[in-house]
Amino acid sequence: MNELQSLKELLAKPRAAQEVRDDGRHRLQRTIHGHGPVTRRRRTPWLAGALGLTAAVTIVIANLGTPAPHEPNSPPTTSTPRQVVLSADAVLLAAASSARNQPANGAYYRIATTMSSNKVRVPGKGYWIQRSVAKEVWISPADESWVIFQDLGWAPATDTDRAAWKADGSPASWRLKLRSGAFCRKAENNGAENLCKEQVATTTAGPRKAERGTPGIRRPGIVGSLGNYEITMDQVRRLPADPKKLRAQIKRRLPGAGKMLDTITYEAGTGLILELPVSPAVMAAAYEMLAATPGVRSAGEVTDSLGRKGHAVTMGADGSKSIRNRTIIDPSTGLPLGTQTYRAKDGVVLGSETVTKIGWTNEQPDLP
Template identity: 35%
Template sequence: MNPLDQLRAARPDHLDTPADEHTRAAELSYATSQARPTRTPAQTRKSGVLRPGWALGLAGVAAATAVAVTITAIGGTAPAPSSPAVAGDDQPVTRLSAKQVLLVAAESSLKARQGSGAYWYVESTSGNAQQVGTKVRYTVNSLGRGQTWIARSPKRESWWVSQNLGTKPAPDSEAAWKQDGSPTRWTVTVTKSADTKARLTVEAKGGEPFSNPINMGDKVADLAGENVSVAELQALPATPADLKAYLLKRYKGHGTESNAPQDADSWLFQVTAGLLSDMPVKPAVRAAAYQVLAGLDGVRSLGEVTDALDRKGQGVARAETWPTGEFERQLIVDPRTGILLTDRFVAVAPTGTYGWAKPGTVVNWNAIVKAEWTDRKPVKP
């Protein structure tokens, strides 16, 4: 069954009652009325290759658009699930289910052009929230920018460039920051294991960009915990059943970042989100990935939400258990384009590093600014 047929089957019964074309147009406009994002490729822990990333805690994610952005300090709390736009003055308000959002994104992905170019270029911004303060406690956000050039040919080098954009008080913490003396340097405590903690210093001042080659032979990215080449990514199965089977062959009962136990659906949600966020795959594979997500249990709709770059999209989420407590992983999608804008983690019942966070606090995010094939060569600092 293709995504459009699945979408029709997933429609709530009340939407199949007679309605005029204006109502149907309003429903479709709501379903497809948002924006776009990226995540840097990563190599497995086994390979020993550098894993790009700026978050101090949980990993981030998202996937593609060319938009001008201004980096601001974002954090705070995730908005409560919002109601979608009304279909008409006298029509009931309708929210798409998570499955419907994902199937619309799958259908849009199928219409995208494959693209050409020597490099798959991904640009992203990320943030990580921390609690600091001496006189009073408040939240600051450590921000970063990442750029990745994945060479289509194994004869070319693939590069990753990262830059620390500095640490800033969260918007709702500025008064507390001033009360604390307006410091520009903070010490934060990070839980490394059940009995090990580390103290890190973060500063308001950003740093110079630095870079590294990321390829090992023809291997340029991490998919499901294994290093893969561009050729392997381009050859991924393009049906949801086959793609799911391909990924599950690599499932070992734990996450790709640690040996902490992780159930298969949570693992699939994590791995598939990573594929959508920054992998150079064919449009049909992106569509299949959205269909895999649509078939998972426990995925809920958030309605319209705004990401760290102030872009609106449709949010879907799934609860996850980490060594640092209970979180919800939220994906913000532009259903019109099939673009994954942002991958973020929201506190539910956190412990350890994020034990300070109130439920609903966005503790970590990765937002895609651009993801495209290009002939522009890597810009190396």
């Protein structure tokens, strides 16, 4: 039995004393950061019974240094990286271990993200651009929450596109016929492409705006949703810090999921990590729940839209084999760097949400 296998079994024991579990997580973290026993190039087996994962896909984790609390993927130290081969379940267990070290309370739970839309090819130019929107969600236990958002405008999608854009004279706007809806695509197929309105896409950012409440929620006390139902701050506080109990609660919130239960559980679990003001213990339980969800696979090291490197796990989007969802994790902090939806056949990213800050803070929102 290798080191990581024994550590996972140690963490999985339901009645293990807390000090034993803490020791196991400490040993796991030491292994990840190059301070413990390493079995080079050896795959950690999936736990078919306990973890229920379906494929032994390995990834490489490097020592990324020690970032400051609740700042995803801070710059690494200058220590020499030491690589350890881990599988997706081990990555998620490591993220769970690191997440427990994050601040457990504050004046607000802050989630700052940048969302990027599908890419659009500039007619006659050959390069792609995409629109981005910045969003800050500030959730207060005192029920005074805010959403601050800003349209960041359009920009070249990749470094290659940026080079082509510069060669094109770095235009600040484009006239595009945007095809974002299924109705529009259907109309085009019937020869009625004029229903897709031509719009001006510009690089100019819009003003910052703020609204009270949480995104899409108008009723007081609601801080988001979990599964098919809205959730209050009090209900978030009572979420179990146990992966099996957490999965059971999510299942109750997904009536009629049927064969899609695992896929939707993955989406609900990542949504919990990315969108709800949870405690470090509940975030850790969500990672452990994802590790035990059949169909979750490693995607190796991934670079997000800000150029930060993290390690990703994937699941088919709504059960699809052609479109997949990817969650990128900073293994040093256990915090999410973001999510991406991409085509399985060529890895092309169709849309992404990048996390710049997440967690409890005593800072105050900078309202426009």
